[in-house]
Amino acid sequence: KNDGFWRRPNMFKKQQQDVFEERYLRFISILGKGNFGSVELCRYDPWGDNTGDLVAVKELQSNKQATVADFQREIQTISSLHCDYIVKYKGICYSTGRLSTKLVMEYLPYGSLIGYMEKHRQNVCTRRLLLFASQICKGMEYLQSMRYVHRDLAARNILVASDTLVKIADFGLTKIIPVDKEYYRVTQPGESPVFWYAPESISELKFSHKSDVWSFGIVLHELFSYCDISRNPKRLCIQKIGSYVQSPSMAIHLVNLLKDNWRLPAPSQCPPKVHSIMMQCWEFNSEDRPSFSTLQDLIENSLLDERE
Numbered sequence: 001k002n003d004g005f006w007r008r009p010n011m012f013k014k015q016q017q018d019v020f021e022e023r024y025l026r027f028i029s030i031l032g033k034g035n036f037g038s039v040e041l042c043r044y045d046p047w048g049d050n051t052g053d054l055v056a057v058k059e060l061q062s063n064k065q066a067t068v069a070d071f072q073r074e075i076q077t078i079s080s081l082h083c084d085y086i087v088k089y090k091g092i093c094y095s096t097g098r099l100s101t102k103l104v105m106e107y108l109p110y111g112s113l114i115g116y117m118e119k120h121r122q123n124v125c126t127r128r129l130l131l132f133a134s135q136i137c138k139g140m141e142y143l144q145s146m147r148y149v150h151r152d153l154a155a156r157n158i159l160v161a162s163d164t165l166v167k168i169a170d171f172g173l174t175k176i177i178p179v180d181k182e183y184y185r186v187t188q189p190g191e192s193p194v195f196w197y198a199p200e201s202i203s204e205l206k207f208s209h210k211s212d213v214w215s216f217g218i219v220l221h222e223l224f225s226y227c228d229i230s231r232n233p234k235r236l237c238i239q240k241i242g243s244y245v246q247s248p249s250m251a252i253h254l255v256n257l258l259k260d261n262w263r264l265p266a267p268s269q270c271p272p273k274v275h276s277i278m279m280q281c282w283e284f285n286s287e288d289r290p291s292f293s294t295l296q297d298l299i300e301n302s303l304l305d306e307r308e
């Protein structure tokens with residue numbers, strides 16, 4: 001019987017990856033919902049004495065539009081990334097019962113940037129906001145060096161490791177830019193909110209490092225708005241467009257507004273230099289936007305102002 005498995009060319013060359021045994025993975029609580037997946041806090045406790053590590057375990061939600069192939073690609077992506085500003089891959093768990101694979105990652109104790117800002121807003125100064133911005137920028141610079149486009153850069157996908165360290169997470173929509181092209185064109189519009197999307201991503205479904213730069217500008221706005229729900233990008237855009245408009249015409253309204261040079265208003269008490277960085281990220285033509293390495297310099301420069 002010619003079993004397909006033995007014909008697979010690389011069956012012996014499977015890269016070394018940590019396999020976590022499901023029987024030692026102790027569920028503790030639900031941490032959140034990402035793109036088409038849910039994330040749980042578990043303790044991996046082979047000795048059964050609660051000395052094991054806390055880990056964040058993501059599994060595909062079967063009812064979502066994402067396919068197993070998308071989830072396998074997400075696992076492939078995150079396991080190839082090694083950067084202090086990107087959430088770390090720990091391994092996979094084959095859950096025999098549900099015939100599905102689970103992604104095991106490092107657990108970041110402070111949760112998403114949004115929850116952190118709500119809780120610690122009082123003692124987060126401008127310098128700390130710029131430190132977080134610079135770390136996200138470094139993570140994106142690394143991602144770009146690997147030819148990945150994140151496609152869902154938003155404060156909800158930034159996790160807080162400590163009071164002085166944030167990391168980029170959720171690579172469910174991440175794509176690789178082909179070597180002969182500058183952008184990735186998706187086939188159908190995704191579920192992600194258009195309020196973080198560059199105009200060319202909304203109108204032509206084109207995603208590139210420069211569309212990630214646009215989203216980085218939106219994340220800067222979220223940071224300097226302390227992720228205040230009343231000032232979040234979706235709320236501000238809908239206030240401008242009118243809440244009677246339903247998507248998909250919402251997207252068309254938004255692109256036309258952006259064409260007419262409307263942009264999100266500067267957050268209150270936002271340093272002028274930081275607002276200027278946001279505006280550069282929001283240049284209508286993608287080639288007029290700065291690269292992540294230029295953004296790094298602009299942010300360092302703003303940090304110097306805050307020191308005086």
Ligand SMILES: N#CCCn1cc(-c2nc(Nc3ccc(C4CCNCC4)cc3)nc3c2CCN3)cn1
Pocket residue numbers: 031032033034035039056087105106107108109110111112115156157158159169170
């Ligand atoms: N990104 C993205 C979207 C999907 N998603 C990813 C995670 C995630 N959360 C954590 N940590 C974490 C999360 C929430 C809390 C809350 C709990 C309720 N009270 C307030 C604090 C605390 C700690 N660590 C992670 C992950 C992925 C890898 N490591 C959660 N949702």
